Amino acid sequence: MDDFEPTIIAFVCNWCTYTAADLAGTSRLAYPKNVRLIRVMCTGMVDPQHVIKAFLEGADGVLVSGCHPGDCHYINGNYKARRRIKLLKEILPQFGFDEKRLRLTWIGASDGIQFAEIMRELVMQVKALGPSEARLKMVI
Amino acid sequence: MTTTAKLDVNNQDILLTLREFLQSVLQQNEISAILAPQRLPMKNVVMPVLITDPEQLNRADPLAPYFPLNAARLVTRLTRKPSGGKVAVVLRSCEIRAFIELVKLNQGQTDDIIIIGTDCLGAYSNTDYLKKAGDDPDAFTRRFCENALNSPNESVDDAELIPACRACEHPIPDGADLLIGLLGIDTSKQLLVRAQTLAGEELLVKLDLPTFEEPDARQKAVDALIKKRIDYRDRMFAATHEATDSLEKMTAYLAGCINCYNCRIACPVCYCKECVFVTDVFYHEPFQYLQWARNKGALKMPTDTVFYHLTRLAHISTACVGCGQCTNACPNDIPVMELFRMVSHRTQQAFDYEAGRNIEEEPPLSVFREDEFKDIVGI
Numbered sequence: 051m052d053d054f055e056p057t058i059i060a061f062v063c064n065w066c067t068y069t070a071a072d073l074a075g076t077s078r079l080a081y082p083k084n085v086r087l088i089r090v091m092c093t094g095m096v097d098p099q100h101v102i103k104a105f106l107e108g109a110d111g112v113l114v115s116g117c118h119p120g121d122c123h124y125i126n127g128n129y130k131a132r133r134r135i136k137l138l139k140e141i142l143p144q145f146g147f148d149e150k151r152l153r154l155t156w157i158g159a160s161d162g163i164q165f166a167e168i169m170r171e172l173v174m175q176v177k178a179l180g181p182s183e184a185r186l187k188m189v190i
Numbered sequence: 191m192t193t194t195a196k197l198d199v200n201n202q203d204i205l206l207t208l209r210e211f212l213q214s215v216l217q218q219n220e221i222s223a224i225l226a227p228q229r230l231p232m233k234n235v236v237m238p239v240l241i242t243d244p245e246q247l248n249r250a251d252p253l254a255p256y257f258p259l260n261a262a263r264l265v266t267r268l269t270r271k272p273s274g275g276k277v278a279v280v281l282r283s284c285e286i287r288a289f290i291e292l293v294k295l296n297q298g299q300t301d302d303i304i305i306i307g308t309d310c311l312g313a314y315s316n317t318d319y320l321k322k323a324g325d326d327p328d329a330f331t332r333r334f335c336e337n338a339l340n341s342p343n344e345s346v347d348d349a350e351l352i353p354a355c356r357a358c359e360h361p362i363p364d365g366a367d368l369l370i371g372l373l374g375i376d377t378s379k380q381l382l383v384r385a386q387t388l389a390g391e392e393l394l395v396k397l398d399l400p401t402f403e404e405p406d407a408r409q410k411a412v413d414a415l416i417k418k419r420i421d422y423r424d425r426m427f428a429a430t431h432e433a434t435d436s437l438e439k440m441t442a443y444l445a446g447c448i449n450c451y452n453c454r455i456a457c458p459v460c461y462c463k464e465c466v467f468v469t470d471v472f473y474h475e476p477f478q479y480l481q482w483a484r485n486k487g488a489l490k491m492p493t494d495t496v497f498y499h500l501t502r503l504a505h506i507s508t509a510c511v512g513c514g515q516c517t518n519a520c521p522n523d524i525p526v527m528e529l530f531r532m533v534s535h536r537t538q539q540a541f542d543y544e545a546g547r548n549i550e551e552e553p554p555l556s557v558f559r560e561d562e563f564k565d566i567v568g569i
Contacts, residue, residue: 099497099500103497137537144532155569171569172569188441
């Protein structure tokens with residue numbers, strides 16, 4: 051499906067990945083418009099239900115992105131997020147979700163260039179997976 | 191020091207023997223009350239009852255193949271603060287394991303209780319039990335135990351037990367302070383009493399029971415029962431996986447759900463005081479419903495059904511003990527337990543965790559290690 055434009059929801063932490071996105075913007079680096087950023091104070095506050103909701107509403111991919119290990123402004127929120135993503139990667143595939151639709155990255159505040167690159171790569175990968183089942187079908 | 195003892199069976203009646211045993215426990219100075227399954231005086235329904243009068247234990251029925259609710263939550267009611275007394279609580283294995291999970295979440299504590307657990311032979315659904323037990327529930331309990339203990343492989347009752355019990359690999363209450371053993375014991379003569387903790391040992395010494403060597407036959411009987419249950423469990427996992435392995439099938443599986451949230455109320459480990467699904471967060475604006483309906487041309491109401499179940503799986507599957515009360519509580523016969531057990535088996539394995547196994551193990555989502563799950567990070 052060449053003309054398929056995926057919708058990707060990205061939960062990004064205020065201190066690192068959002069700042070990197072900001073840096074990408076002020077540096078005039080382009081990245082695909084498929085990615086919708088939701089700024090959260092820390093990836094440690096991304097409840098699994100936020101990710102589930104995004105998928106059930108038809109998101110083709112979900113990214114959670116925070117600070118590198120050791121850089122979390124709340125000391126260890128990113129480690130906690132990693133466990134929650136691990137949990138979701140055990141649950142969601144049992145109901146037919148491709149676990150590659152759910153990603154976790156660490157992107158630091160100064161990594162504007164990497165941010166734009168990772169977004170381009172992510173969109174390409176999700177495009178290859180095709181539209182998610184929830185986008186097309188009624189979910190009760 | 192003695193850690194195993196026996197209860198001589200009075201008149202070949204294990205129910206009577208257990209009642210007398212519980213009375214002897216209640217007569218100990220430090221025990222203020224016993225929480226035990228009791229047939230209510232006004233009707234032959236078995237409910238957890240907090241008993242201080244030894245006479246009342248004549249209606250206790252800890253072996254009834256029936257538990258209308260998981261009593262773990264009730265034990266947290268008794269232990270969330272010091273009660274000023276020590277309570278002996280008679281619980282099933284799944285209730286003990288659920289209680290252990292709640293203690294880890296600081297919703298109860300173990301200092302003021304002694305847990306007494308019997309080998310669990312399984313239970314019927316609430317409605318099945320009431321029909322079967324009829325007017326003489328004592329006789330029904332005795333007959334059930336006799337069948338389950340003496341012909342475990344061809345017991346006619348077995349196929350009618352709730353699937354949660356048939357798939358339960360924890361018939362032995364490992365978390366109890368005092369265990370009452372039935373499996374592999376000649377229950378026409380005696381029952382096994384084993385102290386499994388220091389507190390259990392102290393009580394056992396005071397009860398002054400005759401010593402008893404655990405017979406070799408016990409381990410064999412326990413292993414055979416667990417094997418049978420694991421076989422059933424694995425078949426159940428396979429069938430449930432087949433029935434839910436796409437979003438469409440999962441949606442069909444839950445199609446009868448009316449969002450009553452009974453399963454959440456019945457769940458002993460759904461730990462939130464107030465569930466987000468009953469708050470204003472899900473009291474959507476009227477225009478929002480119309481917007482959702484427009485998106486796909488149709489919107490099933492009430493909404494958020496699959497969302498609710500998936501969220502509950504994410505929140506509590508690592509604490510699920512598989513007691514089956516969710517299925518018991520469902521008004522529309524959705525096999526909720528099957529779904530939760532299948533998923534929780536996998537999530538608990540992922541964190542090398544088993545709900546209720548050990549009170550010292552931290553709940554997986556409350557801790558982390560720096561060097562773990564590195565493979566899931568990155569694009």
